[in-house]
Amino acid sequence: MKFTARTILITGGSSGIGLELAGQLLARGNVVVITGRSKQALEDAQRRFPGLHAFPSDVSNAADIRALHDAVTARFPRLDTLVNNAGIMRIVKLGEDRPLEDVTQEIDVDLTGPIRMVQQFLSHLRSRPNALIVNVSSGLAFVPFPISPVYSAAKAGLRAYTRCLRVQLGGTNVTVVELAPPLTDTPLFTAEFGAHLKGQTGMAVDVLVRRAIAAIEAGQTEIRPGQSNILKIASRLAPELIFQQLSKVGRS
Numbered sequence: 001m002k003f004t005a006r007t008i009l010i011t012g013g014s015s016g017i018g019l020e021l022a023g024q025l026l027a028r029g030n031v032v033v034i035t036g037r038s039k040q041a042l043e044d045a046q047r048r049f050p051g052l053h054a055f056p057s058d059v060s061n062a063a064d065i066r067a068l069h070d071a072v073t074a075r076f077p078r079l080d081t082l083v084n085n086a087g088i089m090r091i092v093k094l095g096e097d098r099p100l101e102d103v104t105q106e107i108d109v110d111l112t113g114p115i116r117m118v119q120q121f122l123s124h125l126r127s128r129p130n131a132l133i134v135n136v137s138s139g140l141a142f143v144p145f146p147i148s149p150v151y152s153a154a155k156a157g158l159r160a161y162t163r164c165l166r167v168q169l170g171g172t173n174v175t176v177v178e179l180a181p182p183l184t185d186t187p188l189f190t191a192e193f194g195a196h197l198k199g200q201t202g203m204a205v206d207v208l209v210r211r212a213i214a215a216i217e218a219g220q221t222e223i224r225p226g227q228s229n230i231l232k233i234a235s236r237l238a239p240e241l242i243f244q245q246l247s248k249v250g251r252s
């Protein structure tokens with residue numbers, strides 16, 4: 001699978017991993033369409049990478065997904081790649097006062113969003129040669145992170161869903177890839193978690209994206225750069241020990 005002359009839709013392409021992926025894939029001669037909620041952020045992304053196409057769309061909103069599908073497939077009928085990258089991650093203290101609609105936000109964006117995107121776009125992707133779905137999970141899909149309980153549940157769920165999707169689409173024209181990034185230096189990581197992860201640096205986002213593209217081109221379907229691979233191995237060899245380590249974060 002080569003990333004040349006593809007038509008690629010990236011959710012959450014206005015920042016961090018999605019934006020870097022959009023820039024690198026555009027530079028390789030692909031048509032790249034990005035989404036996000038903030039129109040301003042989408043416009044900023046287009047200024048940074050002229051040639052990017054953008055549609056405002058909230059992945060947690062079913063009506064937005066239907067409208068996005070109709071607009072993108074009409075304008076870009078050669079669409080053959082869907083990257084479910086949009087995500088949010090928060091520190092959530094369970095039991096604190098919080099509206100019910102708020103407490104499940106990570107499930108709505110990080111899990112329900114990709115499941116609905118696949119449901120909506122799959123029949124189009126089934127009609128395209130060598131189609132590709134990339135679901136962006138997390139190293140925390142392997143070991144939960146107690147200060148982010150809903151995120152951990154969403155990403156473990158996305159990993160499970162992605163594995164099932166790969167089996168169900170086995171032997172078809174659609175390849176299913178899981179990209180599980182480690183801590184990566186993006187606004188998501190630096191904004192809320194920087195203070196809690198003293199001394200830890202994330203992987204540079206350009207390095208992560210280069211590795212991900214190379215791995216997909218090499219035919220890997222489960223990509224676990226850096227610490228994500230360590231988390232997967234530790235989750236098998238010493239599951240309680242690694243969980244205890246992650247449980248210490250945010251306690252002091």
Ligand SMILES: NC(=O)c1ccc[n+]([C@@H]2O[C@H](COP(=O)([O-])OP(=O)(O)OC[C@H]3O[C@@H](n4cnc5c(N)ncnc54)[C@H](OP(=O)(O)O)[C@@H]3O)[C@@H](O)[C@H]2O)c1
Pocket residue numbers: 011012013014015016017018035036037038039041057058059060085086087088089109110136137138139180181182183184185186187188189202
């Ligand atoms: N950075 C890390 O350390 C790390 C590690 C493991 C996994 N990941 C995963 O990698 C993915 C990208 O994260 P990132 O670090 O690049 O985050 P980021 O810099 O915060 O970017 C998140 C992107 O998602 C968009 N987004 C958020 N909610 C959305 C919604 N409801 N609908 C549509 N778009 C939405 C944001 O735009 P708007 O806010 O304008 O909507 C933005 O473009 C996420 O799935 C994240 O869980 C990140």
